[in-house]
Amino acid sequence: MKYALYATLMVTLLYTYTTSPQLPSHIFRGRILTSPTAPWEPGHIIFPLTQDSIPLEETDKITVDVASPQHRVFYICYITGQKSRVYRFPEGTVTDTLVTIQIPDTSFYEPFAAKKTCPVCLSRKNVIPVLYGFPSPKMFRDADAGKIALGGCVIGDYHPTRYCKKDHLEF
Numbered sequence: 193m194k195y196a197l198y199a200t201l202m203v204t205l206l207y208t209y210t211t212s213p214q215l216p217s218h219i220f221r222g223r224i225l226t227s228p229t230a231p232w233e234p235g236h237i238i239f240p241l242t243q244d245s246i247p248l249e250e251t252d253k254i255t256v257d258v259a260s261p262q263h264r265v266f267y268i269c270y271i272t273g274q275k276s277r278v279y280r281f282p283e284g285t286v287t288d289t290l291v292t293i294q295i296p297d298t299s300f301y302e303p304f305a306a307k308k309t310c311p312v313c314l315s316r317k318n319v320i321p322v323l324y325g326f327p328s329p330k331m332f333r334d335a336d337a338g339k340i341a342l343g344g345c346v347i348g349d350y351h352p353t354r355y356c357k358k359d360h361l362e363f
Contacts, residue, residue: 218259218284222291224252224268224276235270235295239263240312240359254293258284265312268293273362274350275301278311296350301363310356311363318358324351 236245237254242262248254258264258281268276276293277300304311308319322343323331334340341355341362352362 217286218257220254220256220258220279220281220286220291221289222254222256222268222293224254224293224295226252226295233270233272235268237266238269239266240361241265243360258286260284267312268295270295272350273352275363277301298350301352305352305354305363308354310354310359310361312356312359312361315356315358318356319354320357322352322355322362 232250235248237248237256238245239262241264244262248268254268256263256266261284264281264284265278267278274296276295277297279291301311307316309316310319320338320340322341324343324345324347326345327335327342331340331342335342338357343351343362355362
């Protein structure tokens with residue numbers, strides 16, 4: 193009886209510790225906000241510090257272990273190029289129990305684009321404009337020289353205006 197009570201108490205304490213929303217954790221849990229009628233869209237969790245990615249599973253939930261310093265900055269990107277905000281956890285600690293992820297999160301990127309600052313490296317040094325339309329010979333030369341990025345001939349609802357050469361991020 194004494195051991196059974198001790199085992200029950202330990203299981204209860206362990207369950208409380210691992211599920212308590214007040215305790216910081218190194219596990220990021222997110223739910224991608226989609227419409228109920230929208231089909232699942234393939235994409236990746238992008239880790240720009242390592243130029244690495246993990247494919248999204250066919251679910252609206254994601255989990256990222258931010259204990260590793262290389263995984264403390266990430267964003268979610270669909271195959272169409274639409275992105276979530278950039279999530280950063282410099283200390284490797286997550287305080288929210290479940291984060292709602294909006295894709296695309298254009299309102300997050302607007303201030304960075306206006307300031308010509310990359311949302312990943314927080315620098316202006318490697319940010320260049322993205323130009324759209326049929327490129328002229330001069331535009332090709334400027335793109336080859338790294339002065340501009342070519343965005344294509346068609347402008348859709350989501351069209352980035354800046355590109356970071358260091359992080360390979362359009363925003």
